[in-house]
Amino acid sequence: MDVLRDGIEADREGLGVPGVSWAVIENGEITSTGTVGVLETGKSAAVEPGSLFQAASISKPVAAFAMLRLVDRGLLELDEDVNGRLKSWQVPSTRGWKPVVTLRQLASHSAGLTTPGFPGYHRDAPLPTTVEILNGTEPSNTAGPRVERIPGVQFAYSGGGTTVMQQLLEDVTDTPFPDLMRELVLDPLGMSDSAYAQPLPSELAGRAATGHGEKGDPVDGGWHLYPELAAAGLWTTPTDLARFGIGVQQSYAGAHGALLSPELARQMLTPVIQIDPPIAGLTHVGIGPFLSASGQLFGHSGGNLGFRCNLLVDRMSGYGAAVMTNSDAGNRLSLRAFATAASAYGWENYRPTDELFELPSAEVLAELAGDYRLGDRIRLAVQPWGSGLLVTFAGQPPLRFIALSPTRLMASSTQAQLELRDGRLVFEQAGLELDCVRE
Numbered sequence: 001m002d003v004l005r006d007g008i009e010a011d012r013e014g015l016g017v018p019g020v021s022w023a024v025i026e027n028g029e030i031t032s033t034g035t036v037g038v039l040e041t042g043k044s045a046a047v048e049p050g051s052l053f054q055a056a057s058i059s060k061p062v063a064a065f066a067m068l069r070l071v072d073r074g075l076l077e078l079d080e081d082v083n084g085r086l087k088s089w090q091v092p093s094t095r096g097w098k099p100v101v102t103l104r105q106l107a108s109h110s111a112g113l114t115t116p117g118f119p120g121y122h123r124d125a126p127l128p129t130t131v132e133i134l135n136g137t138e139p140s141n142t143a144g145p146r147v148e149r150i151p152g153v154q155f156a157y158s159g160g161g162t163t164v165m166q167q168l169l170e171d172v173t174d175t176p177f178p179d180l181m182r183e184l185v186l187d188p189l190g191m192s193d194s195a196y197a198q199p200l201p202s203e204l205a206g207r208a209a210t211g212h213g214e215k216g217d218p219v220d221g222g223w224h225l226y227p228e229l230a231a232a233g234l235w236t237t238p239t240d241l242a243r244f245g246i247g248v249q250q251s252y253a254g255a256h257g258a259l260l261s262p263e264l265a266r267q268m269l270t271p272v273i274q275i276d277p278p279i280a281g282l283t284h285v286g287i288g289p290f291l292s293a294s295g296q297l298f299g300h301s302g303g304n305l306g307f308r309c310n311l312l313v314d315r316m317s318g319y320g321a322a323v324m325t326n327s328d329a330g331n332r333l334s335l336r337a338f339a340t341a342a343s344a345y346g347w348e349n350y351r352p353t354d355e356l357f358e359l360p361s362a363e364v365l366a367e368l369a370g371d372y373r374l375g376d377r378i379r380l381a382v383q384p385w386g387s388g389l390l391v392t393f394a395g396q397p398p399l400r401f402i403a404l405s406p407t408r409l410m411a412s413s414t415q416a417q418l419e420l421r422d423g424r425l426v427f428e429q430a431g432l433e434l435d436c437v438r439e
Contacts, residue, residue: 064288120224211306214386
């Protein structure tokens, strides 16, 4: 029986999410799957079990699993300087200081690297190579990752760091990253509906969901391209994500035929660094996945333009779920589905916080609209955007802030946050706090 369908359908309509696909894991097996809605709003093609969604940042733990398989084979070391193995590019010095960065740090977002996320590219735009992304040279649309914090000290989400890992894997194996992922992870786990492919080949593009904004508008061109494959480039289904979660579970348990040694699987699910604030209810990062403090729950969230998805698995009891949506409004739907599954299936270790169920009201967001300044120089304009805010800092393109709770919002492409505190709007970034003073 699929206990998620009614709740997902209600949330889909209430949040304006065009399409949803999901899979549930019980006792280490996929016990149910489901789909509702359409691939593109205004069109009749329905979401099917084989419909492809962008996994976005869930690409990262899958890539980390491949990296750990190479560690298992003795081709890589988790705690050595990656510059010792990189051939095509090197982590650069920071103002004369040559930092040592390790794979463990790259995979746990504790390497101190910049470039948190990627906006993607229109399907008609020229795409950069991985080295051009790392250098931040045209046609790359992001700055190259650089070490701006002491490695190993604190969490600083960095898709750029995952891209460094991608280049390292290619350099060590002399194998294109998509082929390497198919060899090490996708084919062995039976993830036959998955591909690190940007752009999608024509035979797969017809199965792809169109991305949508929070207001239900389709993404121009259907979806953006993400040549940052390890960080954001996986197209997949919830069933295949569930197969990945089961593969990690089996490796941790030392099951016969598991792809990863128990020792490395346990390191993968051991907290390396704490996340503050939590992401999708998880408080730490291991080697790839987000984790609960004990490491018993593991998973990841994902958010490319027009897509929101979540994966959550319990390594001990064998439960879990994957939910994928073709909408920027889909994150809340996913988290509510996890809460429903936890209640229905008796997931004893999943305790969603109240923040997962509440978002800023439309009245609160409307009251925040207006012009502000930070200190004496930086001015910003704020306007409501779906369940969050669209903020334009002087001289910068608009930046979306996504609601994490009724009082806190996080920027979609940087590490900046806004908090509603005692009637004030407060800007936070890397330990800096500034009041947003209304003009």
